[in-house]
Amino acid sequence: MRDDLSPAQRLLSLLDHLAISRAHIATQLPGDIAELAAATPDRLAGVVLCAPMYLDAGPFTGLANRVLMVSGGSGPSFEMTMRAAARLPGAERHFLDGYEAQTWSDVVADRTAELVDRMLGFLARFPADAPCPPAIAGSHAGISYRIEGSGPALLLLPFFHAPSQWTPAIPLLARQFTVVSLGGRYLGSIALLEDRARAPTYRAMFRTLIDVIAPEPGEAILDVGCGAGSLDRLLAQRLGGANPITAIDLNPFYLKEAEVLAAEEGLAAAIRFLEGGAEALPFPDAAFGAIFSVTVLEECDADRAIMEMVRVVAPGGRIGIIVRSLDLPQWWNLDLPKSIRRKIAQPPRSIAANGVADASFYRRMRRAGLEGLVCFPSLLTLDRPQRPLWRPREDYALSLLTAEELPIWNAARDKAVEDGVLMTSWPFHCAVGTKPRASRQRVSNPQSFIRAHAASIRPRRKYPSVSRIWATTTSIRKHAPISCIAKGNVLSLAKLFAETAHRIATGARRTNAQDSLRYFIGDKLVRGCSIMDAGSMRCEQMRVDASIGCVFRQTINECKASDAVPIGKRRNASIRISQVFNP
Ligand SMILES: C[S@@+](CC[C@H](N)C(=O)[O-])C[C@H]1O[C@@H](n2cnc3c(N)ncnc32)[C@H](O)[C@@H]1O
Numbered sequence: 001m002r003d004d005l006s007p008a009q010r011l012l013s014l015l016d017h018l019a020i021s022r023a024h025i026a027t028q029l030p031g032d033i034a035e036l037a038a039a040t041p042d043r044l045a046g047v048v049l050c051a052p053m054y055l056d057a058g059p060f061t062g063l064a065n066r067v068l069m070v071s072g073g074s075g076p077s078f079e080m081t082m083r084a085a086a087r088l089p090g091a092e093r094h095f096l097d098g099y100e101a102q103t104w105s106d107v108v109a110d111r112t113a114e115l116v117d118r119m120l121g122f123l124a125r126f127p128a129d130a131p132c133p134p135a136i137a138g139s140h141a142g143i144s145y146r147i148e149g150s151g152p153a154l155l156l157l158p159f160f161h162a163p164s165q166w167t168p169a170i171p172l173l174a175r176q177f178t179v180v181s182l183g184g185r186y187l188g189s190i191a192l193l194e195d196r197a198r199a200p201t202y203r204a205m206f207r208t209l210i211d212v213i214a215p216e217p218g219e220a221i222l223d224v225g226c227g228a229g230s231l232d233r234l235l236a237q238r239l240g241g242a243n244p245i246t247a248i249d250l251n252p253f254y255l256k257e258a259e260v261l262a263a264e265e266g267l268a269a270a271i272r273f274l275e276g277g278a279e280a281l282p283f284p285d286a287a288f289g290a291i292f293s294v295t296v297l298e299e300c301d302a303d304r305a306i307m308e309m310v311r312v313v314a315p316g317g318r319i320g321i322i323v324r325s326l327d328l329p330q331w332w333n334l335d336l337p338k339s340i341r342r343k344i345a346q347p348p349r350s351i352a353a354n355g356v357a358d359a360s361f362y363r364r365m366r367r368a369g370l371e372g373l374v375c376f377p378s379l380l381t382l383d384r385p386q387r388p389l390w391r392p393r394e395d396y397a398l399s400l401l402t403a404e405e406l407p408i409w410n411a412a413r414d415k416a417v418e419d420g421v422l423m424t425s426w427p428f429h430c431a432v433g434t435k436p437r438a439s440r441q442r443v444s445n446p447q448s449f450i451r452a453h454a455a456s457i458r459p460r461r462k463y464p465s466v467s468r469i470w471a472t473t474t475s476i477r478k479h480a481p482i483s484c485i486a487k488g489n490v491l492s493l494a495k496l497f498a499e500t501a502h503r504i505a506t507g508a509r510r511t512n513a514q515d516s517l518r519y520f521i522g523d524k525l526v527r528g529c530s531i532m533d534a535g536s537m538r539c540e541q542m543r544v545d546a547s548i549g550c551v552f553r554q555t556i557n558e559c560k561a562s563d564a565v566p567i568g569k570r571r572n573a574s575i576r577i578s579q580v581f582n583p
Contacts, residue, residue: 005141006386008035010186011155013141015043018180019132020153024123026050026166027157028107031391032187034059045128045152048119050108051077051101053160053350054392055399057087058406065090068122070107070115075100076350083399094118102350103160103189104299108169116172123177128152131178144184149174156181158188161227161299163251183257190228190257191388196380197230199389205378205430206231207238209292209320212374212432215243219289219317223247224278224309225296229258229271236262236270246288248276278305286314294322295428302356306368313435319370320432325377326351327358328427332397334412340405344397347426361429370433378430383423393424 005013011033015023026048027033037044038059047067049055053076060067067088071077073095081093096111108115129152136147148170154177156166166173166181173179185194196202215221223232226247236245249255255273262268276282278293278300291309302323309319329345336344351357356364362375382390401409416422 004386005186006035007032007187007191007388008039010141010143011036012040012043014143014145014182017134017140018145018147018153020129022128023131023153023155023180024048024126024128024177025155025157026119027188028052028159028162029157029188029392030055030060031388031395032157032191034391034395037063045126046123048122049081050115050159051096051105052080052084053077053101053103053348054395055080055084056395057084058398060084060088060091064088066126067091068094068118070094070096070118072099072101072105073097075102076348077101080399087403092122102299102352104162104352106162106164107159108162108166109164112168112172116169119169119173120176123152123154128154131180133180139184142184142186143182146181148179148181149177151177153178153180158183158190158253160189161251161254163253165253185228185257185261186388190254190261192392193228193230194261195387195389197234199380199382201379201381201425203234205322205380205428206234206294208376208378209294209322209430209432210235210238212376213290213292213318213320215239215290217242220244220246220287222281222283222288222291222309222312224281224291224293224305225249225299226258226273227251227254229254229262229273231292231294232258232271233262233265233267236267241270243289244272245270246272246274248274248278248281250275250277279308281308281312283312285311286317287312288317289314290318290320292320292322295324297321297323297361298351298355298357300352301354302361303354303364303368306364306370310368310370310435315435315437317435318432319365319435320430321361321365322378322428322430323361324357325359325427325429328377330393330426331379331424333421333423334409334416336408336412340401340408343400348396357429359429362431365431365433368433369436371436373431373433375429375431378428379425380428381423381425385417385422390424393426 015021022043022045024046025033025036025044028050030049030052031054033044033047034056037047041063044063045066047060047063049067049069051071052069055069067090069081069084069088069091071081071093078095078100085091085093096107096114099105099107099111101107130150131147131153133145133147138145154173156170156173156179159165170179170181183190185191197206221235221243223229223235223245226232226249229247232245232247239245247258249258252275255275258271258273259268262271262273274282278296291313293305293309297305306319306321309321313319324347326347326349330347332341332344359377362373365373382393384390385394398406398409413422
């Protein structure tokens with residue numbers, strides 16, 4: 001089957017295949033049927049737009065009096081259908097009172113009886129054919145179908161992320177209609193997710209995420225909120241079977257489609273799909289070496305989901321997360337007046353009560369204890385208006401425009417097409433963090449802790465200039481595993497200190513200065529000088545904060561030498577730890 005057919009071409013071909021000349025149709029994504037409605041309105045009887053989030057009224061004007069728009073009593077679908085109603089005189093609206101539909105809402109499951117009742121009453125007014133299908137289930141023109149009931153044909157197209165899709169309503173609708181449930185990779189959100197995963201800039205963003213995560217061969221990888229498994233298939237191809245991949249989602253509809261798509265690409269054995277929720281991952285602690293999650297944390301309790309990922313990743317494991325960004329503008333490469341530009345720069349505000357879709361995401365990652373954050377806000381650019389993902393974006397922009405603004409948009413769009421520069425970009429927040437190898441629980445008695453470890457804190461001959469080490473009594477940073485005042489050659493002290501702290505933190509018997517410095521501070525520059533450069537400063541008295549690599553002046557008077565614990569007989573070195581965090 002050709003990949004470049006439009007949804008309208010596929011649906012028309014399917015209608016012919018099922019011998020239906022005129023059918024009722026219902027969808028949450030009006031873009032899937034827009035071209036059909038505009039070009040061949042006579043093939044459609046009643047049209048139900050169920051909680052649409054992206055709706056350009058234009059293609060439906062020719063059959064407005066056969067359109068029923070169902071929306072939440074408030075929220076994005078309410079506002080969307082309200083704006084559309086102004087351009088669709090004759091269309092009916094139905095509000096689900098007290099309900100706020102989002103792209104992930106399980107609308108049909110939540111309001112089955114009310115919805116079915118309204119649909120039955122509305123659709124009964126328009127004549128449609130009973131189909132004469134060659135089979136009760138199958139696939140045609142890239143669309144899978146399943147047929148139940150008898151009577152006039154009612155095509156049910158997939159919802160966005162609704163876990164139950166149309167399922168709860170089907171037995172009730174099938175009493176009066178021949179219900180034809182449609183699916184497959186070319187309709188609904190599967191088409192959108194698949195298309196997104198094909199966009200070169202989206203792939204680049206995901207590739208960077210995986211580059212930074214840098215999976216080691218054999219490391220188990222978890223994808224939280226896998227959807228259709230589009231990214232898992234990309235990853236499986238990239239890793240060539242070197243890593244077991246587990247993908248979870250709370251949506252059984254997606255999981256079923258994901259398995260079919262993986263099998264179609266010969267990747268069934270490479271990815272394990274499981275049902276599960278991000279806020280309570282069904283895995284033991286430290287079960288994975290790396291975890292990623294892409295555009296999921298907008299829809300759930302983001303902080304709980306991050307904490308769960310931290311729990312199930314192993315110490316030293318990486319967690320890479322991408323979320324949409326509602327705090328950065330989206331951009332259309334169109335020559336438009338400022339007033340229109342301002343309107344369309346605002347991304348659709350779809351976010352759950354405890355979801356995250358702004359820069360607070362980075363702080364949340366840090367607060368969850370992840371270290372060495374690599375943050376890279378990125379842009380996804382679309383430049384193919386005929387591709388599935390484009391349609392909802394433009395439908396959304398069009399829905400915001402007044403009747404006077406629409407011709408201005410169209411003229412600017414035509415010009416961009418003529419110049420070959422039609423494109424739009426939307427932003428994402430992306431970050432990868434590492435779970436520390438040592439957990440940071442405070443030791444109740446730091447002095448006895450350091451005494452217990454005194455044997456391992458022995459200056460080595462390699463550092464002859466070490467004379468004394470004291471721990472600072474003041475201004476210890478909360479996250480520092482150990483902090484101390486050091487006097488002498490700062491480079492040597494820094495190295496010694498890092499090695500010691502590294503051994504205590506990890507329980508390693510042998511460490512070397514390079515690895516230890518890397519363990520605590522990476523290559524980060526702090527306060528303008530790296531710990532490696534500090535040696536040349538030869539300051540008399542320095543405070544060394546190994547966990548963040550700070551090396552800075554502090555007066556020795558702040559220390560109480562009497563509190564110091566001896567740490568090396570020959571060198572007369574001592575250390576007093578004010579705060580130690582248990583490995
Ligand atoms: C926008 S899709 C992204 C899918 C996939 N990560 C991708 O980028 O192609 C969001 C997915 O998150 C899933 N999801 C939302 N909340 C979830 C939760 N609490 N636990 C697991 N999955 C969740 C939805 O079912 C949906 O499949």
